[in-house]
Amino acid sequence: MLKERLKIFVNGRYYEIDVDPRITLVEFLRNELGLTGTKEGCGYGVCGACTVILQGKAVKSCLLLALHAMNKEVLTIEGMREGDNLHPLQEAFLNNMAVQCGFCSPGMILSAKALLDENSDPSEEEIRYAIVGNLCRCGGYVKIVDAILKCAEERRRDIGT
Amino acid sequence: MMQCFNFLRPESTEEACTLIAKFGDSAKIIAGGQSLLVLLKQRLISPQYLINIKDLKELDYINYDEKFGIRIGALTTHRSIETSPVVKKRFSVLSEVERNLASVQIRNWGTIGGNICHADPASDIVPPLISLDARVKVKSLLAIREIPLHNLFKDYYETTLRVDELVTEICIPDVQNGTGVAYSKFSLRRFDMAVAGVAVSITINLADRICKDIRIIVGGVSAVPRRVFESENAMRGNNLAENLIREAAMVASEEVDPVADVHFSRKYKREIVKILVRDVITQAIQKASGI
Numbered sequence: 488m489l490k491e492r493l494k495i496f497v498n499g500r501y502y503e504i505d506v507d508p509r510i511t512l513v514e515f516l517r518n519e520l521g522l523t524g525t526k527e528g529c530g531y532g533v534c535g536a537c538t539v540i541l542q543g544k545a546v547k548s549c550l551l552l553a554l555h556a557m558n559k560e561v562l563t564i565e566g567m568r569e570g571d572n573l574h575p576l577q578e579a580f581l582n583n584m585a586v587q588c589g590f591c592s593p594g595m596i597l598s599a600k601a602l603l604d605e606n607s608d609p610s611e612e613e614i615r616y617a618i619v620g621n622l623c624r625c626g627g628y629v630k631i632v633d634a635i636l637k638c639a640e641e642r643r644r645d646i647g648t
Numbered sequence: 649m650m651q652c653f654n655f656l657r658p659e660s661t662e663e664a665c666t667l668i669a670k671f672g673d674s675a676k677i678i679a680g681g682q683s684l685l686v687l688l689k690q691r692l693i694s695p696q697y698l699i700n701i702k703d704l705k706e707l708d709y710i711n712y713d714e715k716f717g718i719r720i721g722a723l724t725t726h727r728s729i730e731t732s733p734v735v736k737k738r739f740s741v742l743s744e745v746e747r748n749l750a751s752v753q754i755r756n757w758g759t760i761g762g763n764i765c766h767a768d769p770a771s772d773i774v775p776p777l778i779s780l781d782a783r784v785k786v787k788s789l790l791a792i793r794e795i796p797l798h799n800l801f802k803d804y805y806e807t808t809l810r811v812d813e814l815v816t817e818i819c820i821p822d823v824q825n826g827t828g829v830a831y832s833k834f835s836l837r838r839f840d841m842a843v844a845g846v847a848v849s850i851t852i853n854l855a856d857r858i859c860k861d862i863r864i865i866v867g868g869v870s871a872v873p874r875r876v877f878e879s880e881n882a883m884r885g886n887n888l889a890e891n892l893i894r895e896a897a898m899v900a901s902e903e904v905d906p907v908a909d910v911h912f913s914r915k916y917k918r919e920i921v922k923i924l925v926r927d928v929i930t931q932a933i934q935k936a937s938g939i
Contacts, residue, residue: 489654491655508653508654508655508698509649509650509651509652509653511685530689531686531689532682532685532686532750532753532754535751535753538753541757544727544756544757545752545753545756546753546756546757547751547753547754547757549685550681550682550685550686550754550757551681551685551757552655552678552681552685552698552700554655554657554700555681555700555702557657557703598752598753601752616747616752617752619751619752619839620750620751620752620753620754620839621751
């Protein structure tokens with residue numbers, strides 16, 4: 488079997504790496520790039536722990552072949568921070584104690600980011616819809632939804648809308 | 649891990665057709681792969697060639713025109729359909745169905761053509777499309793043909809497509825005034841696959857409340873989506889009284905041939921179908937009446 492050259496941008500960096508065509512995007516991120524912030528839970532597109540942002544949209548990286556991301560741009564949890572600071576969503580998760588065991592957090596935060604990028608003023612229901620594909624087995628949904636709501640509020644206040 | 653395959657990336661629909669004609673049964677087409685990757689990981693299928701068509705921009709579009717209705721490219725994502733203003737306005741049932749289909753991540757990457765060709769009997773989008781009288785455009789190197797979507801399904805996860813054919817477009821005629829279309833499913837959680845799903849398109853004469861035409865499609869309970877003609881016949885031409893709807897629902901529940909599974913018996917599934925048909929006919933009538 489032939490390896491294929493994957494050309495991909497991850498967190499703003501360009502990579503060209505020969506990959507086995509069978510590997511999924513999450514396997515590529517974790518095993519080839521060492522970006523282990525993205526978690527693989529079920530591997531069947533149910534739990535959402537592997538959520539990353541591809542071309543601005545949240546996707547489940549266990550259900551994409553790495554080669555699906557050819558010439559595309561991926562954002563993982565490692566690319567969220569802004570300089571030395573955490574991303575406001577990461578801050579909001581910490582401040583609202585929305586992280587318990589932490590396994591779902593990277594995926595939750597990326598789903599939340601994709602939502603807020605599209606909709607700066609989501610209702611609680613819209614937030615719940617946006618994270619339908621992200622399971623939290625600690626059952627911490629209330630604080631997660633709160634964190635996203637508060638983050639959206641603060642960002643709107645900061646930019647004066 | 650999946651078994652070895654060669655990953656091919658055609659740059660046009662034409663080239664994709666050339667490749668599937670060349671490799672036939674040893675190849676599998678992959679679009680978003682939201683269903684196919686599961687089958688590959690479980691080694692339920694092991695193609696030698698995977699032909700990736702996800703990047704063919706030419707098959708990603710939603711075009712509307714009053715005369716022909718809507719044309720949706722096979723590689724349009726669920727999310728694009730869900731958020732399309734023209735779909736929301738003219739085919740609101742599709743926006744509603746898409747909103748409750750899996751999760752936003754899956755809808756962002758999964759395509760309507762992929763969903764249809766996967767031929768999962770529990771597909772949420774297929775019954776409403778059939779109720780809307782959708783047709784699919786099918787292309788091979790030799791010809792392009794258009795077939796009613798209903799005729800695409802053969803058995804569980806099997807279509808009537810020939811190995812060298814590719815679905816390129818879904819065409820849906822415009823919905824006329826006086827027609828209402830609704831879909832509802834029964835599932836363990838709202839976003840899960842349907843245990844049973846029912847779509848109804850009904851055209852009523854608003855003056856005398858007569859059912860002029862109706863299509864009722866039941867998905868999820870058997871190998872292919874089932875149009876329940878006897879139940880439709882019970883409705884057609886009659887006055888829309890509540891007991892008529894109950895009667896049609898009863899007929900539908902006996903007309904389907906559910907398969908028992910680990911969760912639900914045949915009898916239970918018939919009961920679900922009965923209740924869904926009753927409720928969805930009622931919803932469709934409300935939509936047709938502009939309520």
